[in-house]
Amino acid sequence: xxxxRGARERARIEVTAAIKDEARRQLAADGAAKLSxxxxxxxxxxxxxxxxxxxxxxxxLLTALIVDAYDSVGEAAESAHRTxxxxxxxxxxxxxxxxxxxxxxxxxxxxxxxxxxLIYGSPVPGYxxxxxxxxxxxxxxxxxxAVVEDAHREVGLALPPLGEELRPEAERxxxxxxxxxxxxxxxxxxxxxxxxxxxxxxxxxxxFNRVVEDRDIFFRHAVEExxxxxxxxxxxxxxxxxxxxxxxx
Amino acid sequence: xxxxRGARERARIEVTAAIKDEARRQLAADGAAKLSxxxxxxxxxxxxxxxxxxxxxxxxLLTALIVDAYDSVGEAAESAHRTxxxxxxxxxxxxxxxxxxxxxxxxxxxxxxxxxxLIYGSPVPGYxxxxxxxxxxxxxxxxxxAVVEDAHREVGLALPPLGEELRPEAERxxxxxxxxxxxxxxxxxxxxxxxxxxxxxxxxxxxFNRVVEDRDIFFRHAVEExxxxxxxxxxxxxxxxxxxxxxxx
DNA sequence: GTCTATAACGAGATAGAC
DNA sequence: GTCTATCTCGTTATAGAC
Numbered sequence: 001x002x003x004x005r006g007a008r009e010r011a012r013i014e015v016t017a018a019i020k021d022e023a024r025r026q027l028a029a030d031g032a033a034k035l036s037x038x039x040x041x042x043x044x045x046x047x048x049x050x051x052x053x054x055x056x057x058x059x060x061l062l063t064a065l066i067v068d069a070y071d072s073v074g075e076a077a078e079s080a081h082r083t084x085x086x087x088x089x090x091x092x093x094x095x096x097x098x099x100x101x102x103x104x105x106x107x108x109x110x111x112x113x114x115x116x117x118l119i120y121g122s123p124v125p126g127y128x129x130x131x132x133x134x135x136x137x138x139x140x141x142x143x144x145x146a147v148v149e150d151a152h153r154e155v156g157l158a159l160p161p162l163g164e165e166l167r168p169e170a171e172r173x174x175x176x177x178x179x180x181x182x183x184x185x186x187x188x189x190x191x192x193x194x195x196x197x198x199x200x201x202x203x204x205x206x207x208f209n210r211v212v213e214d215r216d217i218f219f220r221h222a223v224e225e226x227x228x229x230x231x232x233x234x235x236x237x238x239x240x241x242x243x244x245x246x247x248x249x
Numbered sequence: 250x251x252x253x254r255g256a257r258e259r260a261r262i263e264v265t266a267a268i269k270d271e272a273r274r275q276l277a278a279d280g281a282a283k284l285s286x287x288x289x290x291x292x293x294x295x296x297x298x299x300x301x302x303x304x305x306x307x308x309x310l311l312t313a314l315i316v317d318a319y320d321s322v323g324e325a326a327e328s329a330h331r332t333x334x335x336x337x338x339x340x341x342x343x344x345x346x347x348x349x350x351x352x353x354x355x356x357x358x359x360x361x362x363x364x365x366x367l368i369y370g371s372p373v374p375g376y377x378x379x380x381x382x383x384x385x386x387x388x389x390x391x392x393x394x395a396v397v398e399d400a401h402r403e404v405g406l407a408l409p410p411l412g413e414e415l416r417p418e419a420e421r422x423x424x425x426x427x428x429x430x431x432x433x434x435x436x437x438x439x440x441x442x443x444x445x446x447x448x449x450x451x452x453x454x455x456x457f458n459r460v461v462e463d464r465d466i467f468f469r470h471a472v473e474e475x476x477x478x479x480x481x482x483x484x485x486x487x488x489x490x491x492x493x494x495x496x497x498x
Numbered sequence: 499g500t501c502t503a504t505a506a507c508g509a510g511a512t513a514g515a516c
Numbered sequence: 517g518t519c520t521a522t523c524t525c526g527t528t529a530t531a532g533a534c
Binding site for chain 1 (some may be wrong): 256269276278279280281282283289360366369370371372373374378379383386409410412414415417419422424425436437439440442443444445447448451454455456457458459460461462463466470471474475478
């Protein structure tokens with residue numbers, strides 16, 4: 001009897017996966033706004049009403065795709081964090097971990113541009129994301145926080161500046177997201193988090209066309225600089241440029 | 250006769266504007282993917298074939314909306330740059346100008362979220378932007394470059410670091426976009442440009458919901474830090490934090 | 499109980515004849 | 517320009533197969 005239930009459940013999981021796969025295909029072709037239950041069913045040789053056994057509405061299917069996408073990038077980031085060279089706890093190693101996570105997210109985005117657009121692009125008209133998406137949506141951010149927390153614990157951070165009028169927000173952010181970190185760093189991480197996706201959106205959505213050529217190297221450089229803004233130190237604690245100051249002709 | 254032609258042309262301009270206004274309304278309601286010439290015509294009491302006298306295809310109407318949006322945000326940025334306090338040529342004044350431009354762009358985005366999504370959100374499926382959009386698309390970036398060029402000329406910049414493997418790309422970028430600026434700065438401006446829109450996209454598209462509360466102040470702080478990454482110095486040339494170094498417990 | 503198929507609804511888009 | 521016949525869509529009610 002348990003084997004029967006097992007078989008049923010296996011079948012259910014398989015059909016559910018097939019529906020989502022086909023939905024993702026249509027996402028890539030026509031965009032989230034035009035995702036249609038009927039078209040998915042047709043393509044799968046089912047009848048549209050049968051889909052309702054698996055997803056109670058079109059919006060719930062969309063939600064499932066969104067959650068899957070967040071989990072997929074989140075997993076990519078977490079895996080990069082886990083497998084990053086666990087060598088000596090130097091500043092350089094922590095910086096390398098930050099870069100590895102960012103590059104993993106970028107790799108995912110380049111491989112799944114349509115799912116990227118689904119979660120980080122324009123909102124789908126008429127659809128409002130339910131509570132269920134907010135957990136998965138924060139996974140990448142939590143990895144970034146973890147990298148900085150490790151660095152803070154093991155080698156320390158350069159404290160970013162923090163204006164007085166930002167202090168309340170900074171303390172709220174730190175309390176909510178990273179109680180171990182100084183408030184100024186919490187603010188900088190949130191900013192860096194969004195700026196990381198700014199780099200990615202411009203690349204994925206084509207704003208870098210005819211502008212940035214060598215995107216691998218450009219991205220790597222940009223996220224290294226981003227790491228500096230959250231207090232990660234790099235090799236030698238270089239605050240400004242080596243030969244800083246003024247630069248004219 | 251020239252008055253007749255003038256009247257005709259005036260009418261044509263008016264109808265064109267009415268079509269675009271209605272199209273923008275539909276953009277806000279249903280998203281760019283579902284923009285339909287027929288629906289626009291219906292709402293205006295015209296017949297769909299009449300619209301083709303003004304826009305030869307749905308894609309051309311979309312292009313017009315996109316160009317308008319880029320011009321609109323570009324104009325907001327340029328106007329903020331023009332009217333920014335032309336006081337003394339101090340580092341602080343240049344930083345203030347950078348912030349003013351960024352805040353103007355943010356103000357435009359908050360007022361026109363759907364047009365923002367049209368140009369900085371997910372690409373419209375099946376639509377590829379023609380050449381005509383690339384000029385208007387660069388207006389905001391050119392304002393940012395102008396701010397930094399002014400600062401470079403008048404008070405100098407802190408040179409961002411530049412790795413060896415990035416040098417060819419940096420020199421190409423500088424030659425293309427800002428021949429007056431050091432290559433390292435050109436790279437940083439492009440990065441800051443995309444990161445600025447990362448901040449905006451996260452705010453406009455809802456990623457900051459339940460995360461960032463006081464968005465005005467958060468944004469202002471973030472773009473000030475962004476200014477630092479392009480070499481703008483702020484008041485006192487603070488490279489790192491005043492009380493920098495390590496920060497534990 | 500779990501699933502699929504048929505049929506239908508109201509709304510909207512589309513194509514073509516006129 | 518207008519009208520109509522024919523599509524699509526999301527969703528539900530119902531009936532029957534396993």
